[in-house]
Amino acid sequence: MYCKHCGTVIAEGARFCTGCGAPVESSRHSAPAPPPDRPAQHQGPPMPRTAPPAPHSQPLRRHQNAPYPPPRVVRGRVGYSPRINDPIFAKYRSRNLVWAVIFTVFMFFAAVIGFYIYGENSSDITTDEAISQGIILGLIFVAFGVGSIINRLRKRNWDGVVVNKTKKVHRDDDDDDNNATITVYIGRKTTMRYTIHFRDDRGKKRRYVFENDPVRFNYFQVGDRVRYHAKMETYEKYDKSRDTIIFCNLCRKQNDIAADTCYYCKGPLLK
Ligand SMILES: [Zn+2]
Ligand SMILES: [Zn+2]
Structure with a gap:
């Protein structure tokens, strides 16, 4: 059995989800909550705790006792967001690529300088040999770095x-x-x-x-x-019209669908 809210596996007979804490709706015991426009008294024998209100009482009051908050008014859009044209998304990639290049260059020099220092302080190996070994290792790092950059550009x-x-x-x-x-x-x-x-x-x-x-x-x-x-x-x-949440397309974190920008990275949400 899976939690209807978060998808966590829950034990048969459990009353609450161990993942998100939501009460578990057992398909055998509880019917889904009736829509607000339908009277509830057709639902079989009344039980003490969840007794349906008398027909003349206000239907709104039942809402306050509902296990979940009423549906939100704010809805996401249907269709891919034009906000993808915001320059921040193009910048995100170029900044990433710049960092990848910087990292690759850094790794090359780290290997060469590391071996140079080792050569200077070791009696097993001459400084020249150490430098050339450092260059070989550095070039391997460069090959990996360039490979991953090309891979990213081809996506x-x-x-x-x-x-x-x-x-x-x-x-x-x-x-x-x-x-x-x-x-x-x-x-x-x-x-x-x-x-x-x-x-x-x-x-x-x-x-x-x-x-x-x-x-x-x-x-x-x-x-x-x-x-x-x-x-x-x-x-x-x-x-996104049935969603109450949206994931940031920059930092991937979860946001409320009502939000305009990401709470965490301040980037525009694609909605
Ligand atoms: Zn859950
Ligand atoms: Zn974000």
Whole structure:
């Protein structure tokens, strides 16, 4: 059983979600709340706590006792946001590329200078040999740096649709791919790995993988149309009209749909 709010796996019979704390609606015991325009007294025998109000009482009062706040008035737009033309998005990429170049150059000189210092202080190796070894190592760093920059420049936007969503509990102690990815633990020794599967408009399969973010997982639904923004490597949903949250396309953090700019990075939200 999954939490309807955040997608966390919850134990059968649990009354509250361990992920977000929302009360668990059991499909057997509670029907969904009736829309405000329909009287509630058709709903079977009244129970002491949730007794429906008498027919003549104000229907609004029931709203205050509803388990969830009433739907928000603020809604996101339908359609991709024209705010993508804000120069901050172009700047984001060029700034990233400048930093990548600076980092690559820095790594080259760090290798050369590091080996030079080692050569000066070591009796095993002459300074000339040390410098040439430092240059070789530095060039390897440069090759990696240039490779990743080219890789980034070749990424293109695409439009697609969510075709599937999967999640997998990753237990630390039976971690077969023993790589050096940074994992954040939920509970004791598990990581939840979420994957959103897309098919782009040219038929190519795409994947968005992230960890321990059930809210982000819930944000995407099968059938949603999505645009991938290669400059920022982030995603934008076509139809935001049913959403109460929006993810910043610059820093990826979650914001309220009513916000105009990101609370965290002050960038414009694509809405
Ligand atoms: Zn939850
Ligand atoms: Zn942001």
